[in-house]
Each structure stands twice: as C-alpha cells, then as structure tokens.
Amino acid sequence: MSEGxxxxxVWDRHAxxxxxxxxxxLFVGLHLIHEVTSPQAFGMLRERDLEVAYPERTHAxxxxxxxxxxxxRPYGDEAAEEMMSELxxxxxxxxxxxxxxxxxxxxxxxxxxxxxxxxQPGMTVVCGDSHTATHGAFGALAFGIGTSQIRDVLATGxxxxxxxxxxxxxxxxxxxxxxxxxxxILEIIRxxxxxxxxxxxxxxxxxxxxxxxxxxxxxxxxxxIEGGARAGYVEPDETTIEYLRGRDAVxxxxxxxxxxxxxxxxxxxxxAEYDDVVEIDGSALExxxxxxxxxxxxxxxxxxxxxxxxxxxxxxxxxxxxxEHMRVEPGETMxxxxxxxxxxxxxxxxxxxxxxxxxxxxxxxxxxxxVRAMVVPGSQRVKAAAEREGLDEQFRxxxxxxxxxxxxxxxxxxxxxxxxxxACASSSNRNFxxxxxxxxxxxxxxxxxxxxxxxxxxxxxxxxxxxxxxTA
Numbered sequence: 001m002s003e004g005x006x007x008x009x010v011w012d013r014h015a016x017x018x019x020x021x022x023x024x025x026l027f028v029g030l031h032l033i034h035e036v037t038s039p040q041a042f043g044m045l046r047e048r049d050l051e052v053a054y055p056e057r058t059h060a061x062x063x064x065x066x067x068x069x070x071x072x073r074p075y076g077d078e079a080a081e082e083m084m085s086e087l088x089x090x091x092x093x094x095x096x097x098x099x100x101x102x103x104x105x106x107x108x109x110x111x112x113x114x115x116x117x118x119x120q121p122g123m124t125v126v127c128g129d130s131h132t133a134t135h136g137a138f139g140a141l142a143f144g145i146g147t148s149q150i151r152d153v154l155a156t157g158x159x160x161x162x163x164x165x166x167x168x169x170x171x172x173x174x175x176x177x178x179x180x181x182x183x184x185i186l187e188i189i190r191x192x193x194x195x196x197x198x199x200x201x202x203x204x205x206x207x208x209x210x211x212x213x214x215x216x217x218x219x220x221x222x223x224x225i226e227g228g229a230r231a232g233y234v235e236p237d238e239t240t241i242e243y244l245r246g247r248d249a250v251x252x253x254x255x256x257x258x259x260x261x262x263x264x265x266x267x268x269x270x271x272a273e274y275d276d277v278v279e280i281d282g283s284a285l286e287x288x289x290x291x292x293x294x295x296x297x298x299x300x301x302x303x304x305x306x307x308x309x310x311x312x313x314x315x316x317x318x319x320x321x322x323x324e325h326m327r328v329e330p331g332e333t334m335x336x337x338x339x340x341x342x343x344x345x346x347x348x349x350x351x352x353x354x355x356x357x358x359x360x361x362x363x364x365x366x367x368x369x370x371v372r373a374m375v376v377p378g379s380q381r382v383k384a385a386a387e388r389e390g391l392d393e394q395f396r397x398x399x400x401x402x403x404x405x406x407x408x409x410x411x412x413x414x415x416x417x418x419x420x421x422x423a424c425a426s427s428s429n430r431n432f433x434x435x436x437x438x439x440x441x442x443x444x445x446x447x448x449x450x451x452x453x454x455x456x457x458x459x460x461x462x463x464x465x466x467x468x469x470x471t472a
Contacts, residue, residue, distance in 0.1 A: 115381055
C-alpha cells in the first residue's frame with residue numbers, strides 16, 4: 001500500500017487499471033441503491049443481456065418516495081408505487097438484499113448502510129445519490145454516481161473516476177454549548193464556498209472533529225458535496241471501531257480485531273502531504289442558520305445578514321435574489337425569523353443522537369400554535385430505538401407529528417412538502433428554491449436542536465436561550 005493520505009491509500013488499493021481517458025477504474029466495495037436512480041440502470045443491463053456481477057456487494061432500500069404518514073401498499077401516489085414495484089422486481093431478479101419496509105430495516109440509504117455495519121473504513125462506497133459522501137465518516141471513499149455509472153457498477157463491480165486533490169480541513173478547539181457538527185459544516189461551507197471544494201476531497205481533522213461521535217462525523221461528511229467537494233472523510237479511530245463492533249455486516253472475535261488493524265492502517269501518515277490545509281477555530285463557532293437559498297449562505301445566530309455589496313462581486317446578485325426570496329434584510333440577524341414548519345429528519349440529521357438532543361430541547365415545551373412540526377427518523381431501526389427510549393412520546397406530547405422512516409420533507413418527492421410560501425426550519429442539507437416541494441417555500445437550514453427551538457418558539461431562536469430556560 002502506498003504511503004500518504006487515506007485517500008491515496010484507499011484509491012491505490014482499489015485501482016484496477018488506468019483508462020485511456022485518464023480516469024482510474026476502481027473496484028467498488030459497497031454499492032448502495034434505492035428506488036429513484038436505479039431503474040434506468042437495471043434497464044440498461046437488460047438491454048445488453050447482462051447480469052449483476054456482485055449482487056452480494058450491492059444493498060438496496062427505499063427512501064425518497066416512500067410516504068412517512070401511511071406506508072401501507074399500494075401507495076397513494078401511482079408513480080411512487082410504480083418505482084417501488086420496479087425496485088422490488090429488480091432486486092428479486094438480481095438476488096440483491098433489500099431492506100424493505102417489511103423487514104424493519106428500511107430507511108434512508110445513508111442511514112441504513114452505516115447502522116448495519118456495511119460501511120467500513122478503507123472501503124470504496126458508491127450510490128446514485130449525491131449525499132453518499134456521508135459514508136466517508138468511517139474512513140471510506142464514498143462517491144455519489146450517475147445512472148450510467150450505476151449500470152457500470154452493477155455490470156462490472158467497478159467505476160471509472162478521476163483522482164482529486166486533497167484538502168485537509170482542520171477544526172481545532174472544543175465546540176461550545178449548543179454548537180454541533182451541523183454548525184461546523186455550515187461554517188466550513190460558508191467560509192470555503194459552495195464551489196470551493198471543486199477538484200478536491202476533504203479530509204476533516206482536528207480536535208473538534210475527533211471529539212465527535214460517528215453520527216456527528218456523518219453529518220459533516222454528508223454535506224461535503226454542498227461545498228463542491230467530490231467526497232469528504234474522517235480518519236478511522238477507536239470511536240469508529242467501537243461503533244462498528246457487533247454490527248450486522250461485521251465479523252466477530254479475532255476476525256473483527258484483524259479487520260480493525262487494517263482499518264487503523266489506512267489512516268493518513270503523519271508526514272502525508274496535502275494540496276491545501278484550512279484551519280478553523282471550533283471554539284469560536286456559534287449555532288448557525290442559513291439566510292439564503294444555498295447552504296453557503298449561512299450566518300451565526302447572533303451575526304448580521306451580510307449586505308450583498310460586502311460580498312465578492314460574483315456572489316452579489318445571487319445574494320440579492322436570495323434575500324428577496326427569503327424576505328430578509330441585510331444587517332438584521334436571523335433570530336426572530338418566523339417559521340411555519342419545523343422538519344427534523346434527512347440523511348444529515350435523523351439518527352438516534354440527533355433525536356435525543358432535539359427531545360432534550362423540546363422537554364417541558366409545546367410546539368407553537370402557528371407551527372406544524374414533524375419528526376422523521378432516518379430508519380425503521382432508529383424509529384424503534386427512539387420509541388424504546390420514549391422519545392416518540394416526548395415529541396408527541398409537545399405537539400410534533402411522529403412519522404415513519406424516509407427522506408420526507410428534505411425534498412419534494414413524497415407527500416411531505418411545503419405549501420405556498422411557508423418558511424421551514426429544517427435539519428436537512430439543501431435550501432434551494434423549490435427543494436421542499438414549493439417554489440415559493442422558504443427553507444432555513446440548522447441543527448436538530450435549533451429546529452426544536454424554532455418549533456416551540458415559532459421563530460428562529462438561539463437554542464442556548466431555550467436550554468437556559470429549561471435549566472432555570
């Protein structure tokens with residue numbers, strides 16, 4: 001194995017050959033599929049009379065179109081039912097394991113893979129979904145791919161890719177009260193830009209990163225793509241290893257210890273050279289929210305919204321349009337921005353620790369009369385675990401709607417959508433115009449704790465104020 005960064009090591013270990021295009025043909029260790037981007041790829045295989053090469057390396061679930069209020073079949077949406085039926089047929093024909101709703105294992109693809117132990121350090125992971133970067137939290141190289149690439153992976157177990165540069169993003173210090181992984185990645189994207197990572201993969205490092213649990217690391221890696229990076233990863237350590245111990249797809253006993261040694265070996269060398277290094281003081285961060293229509297248009301909860309003229313020239317017009325759409329004024333803060341909807345979910349922030357922390361904020365409070373609030377666990381396993389802890393009762397008593405697992409209101413591909421010009425406090429990853437189902441809708445990205453605070457106050461609120469009230 002070559003020396004250098006984790007990216008170099010894992011890339012070289014999976015390289016099959018160099019292609020005439022200059023790309024590298026990489027062997028794929030784990031291929032995750034869902035109902036939206038896989039049907040066309042399976043159709044391409046049938047047209048060529050090809051079979052799935054490594055069905056045991058592919059795993060399927062359903063997430064984007066599955067309803068969260070009522071998951072009984074057939075689905076009310078004919079298109080959703082057709083996509084679900086086609087996925088069922090494709091995985092049955094190919095012999096691919098399927099975490100369907102009937103198994104109790106269904107959920108968002110980027111929640112299901114890690115919680116079942118399928119995502120492991122030193123692995124190459126691909127999926128027809130841009131937020132596949134999530135799996136990099138384990139020290140894997142994880143890439144979102146397109147339909148033709150899904151076809152290639154199904155047919156050959158390999159994918160053609162161009163190697164990127166590596167930027168290390170070091171987040172130093174200790175995160176303060178109310179500051180989470182979501183705030184860290186929103187600050188990184190604000191600082192480096194939504195296109196700042198083009199041509200790079202991001203290696204997240206530093207004390208603030210190392211202190212995060214696996215769920216926090218997944219939140220950060222999940223949004224790497226929002227910063228333009230091809231992928232993002234955190235080096236595997238003892239936190240990674242202990243998370244994976246005992247998971248479904250992980251061996252036990254001596255075999256596990258041997259595997260753990262390999263996982264440790266893929267860490268970047270101490271003398272590894274990076275194409276760029278960026279350092280951020282994590283102790284200086286505060287809860288973040290977005291004021292605009294891209295994840296890079298963010299601001300600390302006590303900071304003023306920037307005036308477009310203060311921004312680089314190429315970002316000014318976009319900022320003006322965003323501020324007009326969001327109905328915000330430069331110089332004001334986002335605190336007090338009224339919301340109509342509170343959405344706690346998505347592949348960024350719908351894991352058990354996310355729900356626990358939001359429930360702590362909700363405790364002793366009720367959802368504001370003018371807000372409709374929903375909690376959508378990232379998987380059926382997360383939902384069941386939360387219910388064993390009584391989190392569902394806490395949310396219900398406060399006035400939240402407790403839903404089934406799925407992508408839900410993160411995107412408008414299921415019944416969970418914004419209506420008209422509703423403003424939504426969202427723990428998801430994208431605030432593009434129309435992303436949540438309404439072109440007039442307004443999305444404010446924030447952490448689960450901040451979503452909970454907005455739900456009970458009816459407006460964007462510094463969660464640290466709610467915590468003070470709760471402990472007073």
